[in-house]
Amino acid sequence: MSNVRPETMERITTTALAEAFIEEQIAAIKAQVGDGKVLLALSGGVDSSVVAALLIKAIGKKLVCVHVNHGLLRKGEPEQVVKVFRDEMNANLVYVDAVDRFLDKLAGVAEPEKKRKIIGAEFIRVFEEEARKQEGIDFLAQGTIYPDILESGPVKAHHNVGGLPDDLKFELVEPLKFLFKDEVRVVGKTLGLPDNMVYRQPFPGPGLGVRCTGAITRERLELVRESDAILREEFAKNGLEGKVWQYFTVVPDFKSVGVKNNARVYEYPVIIRAVNTVDAMTATVENVPYELLHHIVDRILKEVDGVNRVLYDLTPKPTGTIEFE
Numbered sequence: 555m556s557n558v559r560p561e562t563m564e565r566i567t568t569t570a571l572a573e574a575f576i577e578e579q580i581a582a583i584k585a586q587v588g589d590g591k592v593l594l595a596l597s598g599g600v601d602s603s604v605v606a607a608l609l610i611k612a613i614g615k616k617l618v619c620v621h622v623n624h625g626l627l628r629k630g631e632p633e634q635v636v637k638v639f640r641d642e643m644n645a646n647l648v649y650v651d652a653v654d655r656f657l658d659k660l661a662g663v664a665e666p667e668k669k670r671k672i673i674g675a676e677f678i679r680v681f682e683e684e685a686r687k688q689e690g691i692d693f694l695a696q697g698t699i700y701p702d703i704l705e706s707g708p709v710k711a712h713h714n715v716g717g718l719p720d721d722l723k724f725e726l727v728e729p730l731k732f733l734f735k736d737e738v739r740v741v742g743k744t745l746g747l748p749d750n751m752v753y754r755q756p757f758p759g760p761g762l763g764v765r766c767t768g769a770i771t772r773e774r775l776e777l778v779r780e781s782d783a784i785l786r787e788e789f790a791k792n793g794l795e796g797k798v799w800q801y802f803t804v805v806p807d808f809k810s811v812g813v814k815n816n817a818r819v820y821e822y823p824v825i826i827r828a829v830n831t832v833d834a835m836t837a838t839v840e841n842v843p844y845e846l847l848h849h850i851v852d853r854i855l856k857e858v859d860g861v862n863r864v865l866y867d868l869t870p871k872p873t874g875t876i877e878f879e
């Protein structure tokens with residue numbers, strides 16, 4: 555099958571166009587897979603979620619979704635995947651708690667690319683194990699979108715983790731492969747996925763692992779997760795969600811001295827980063843209103859135990875990258 559988007563294909567900008575696309579894809583999926591079973595790695599990101607929703611509509615429980623919780627997801631994410639897909643969409647969902655496995659493998663590893671490789675390789679291993687437990691899988695669904703095929707931008711250049719072994723090479727089902735991100739979102743919305751799933755900011759494959767710099771510890775990972783949840787909540791409340799390209803917190807691997815309740819404390823800082831970009835090659839810093847920043851700082855200091863300082867990163871890309879690692 556060609557990997558070039560047909561010139562006649564209209565851009566999907568409305569619900570009506572999305573509905574037509576969905577009908578067309580349901581027919582195409584049914585024609586391709588027949589009675590076969592399809593496996594999907596469902597991260598809860600926009601692309602895999604939309605593929606899941608589409609396939610559930612087309613083939614129901616013949617789709618087996620595997621959600622791997624590697625311990626590096628944001629607060630509430632694994633729970634939301636279970637709620638939306640298993641509870642609400644009645645999906646055949648396998649939830650794999652691989653938190654200890656990933657964190658044990660990552661213990662003591664400080665080098666960023668090494669961390670990425672471990673996370674990627676372990677992910678494939680866990681997914682492979684789940685694939686082997688399933689009987690009669692013939693197809694593998696993937697959330698490939700058109701920019702992945704065009705290989706534009708640095709985002710997917712990081713996806714250097716290899717794939718499943720040869721005896722698990724299934725025929726691919728890639729219903730979104732000619733869509734751009736904005737079209738995927740319209741389709742996802744039309745399929746009834748929640749807004750915070752469809753309009754979410756980009757999130758790297760290695761997740762919070764690259765925001766807990768150096769060797770990951772459970773303690774600092776929790777500080778990243780809790781502070782990130784506060785930042786996201788405040789951005790959403792103050793109309794910045796969907797306006798700012800990417801915003802998150804980072805917890806570096808050093809402590810500093812501070813004062814709490816009249817006593818000296820030696821604790822971790824949290825760094826806030828909020829950037830805008832068109833293609834992720836360069837990025838500028840969002841001018842978050844100072845009043846809001848102060849409010850977020852107050853909340854993090856009050857609510858996240860073990861943090862005594864909050865910093866705001868004003869570095870554009872270049873010279874910084876968007877992430878810290």
Ligand code: XMP
Binds near residue numbers: 709710759800874
């Ligand atoms: P950087 O930090 O390189 O990030 O300026 C550019 C964009 O890519 C995302 N990113 C990743 N995405 N796996 C991914 O899937 C990764 O290892 C990875 N590293 C960075 C980053 O969040 C930003 O959107």
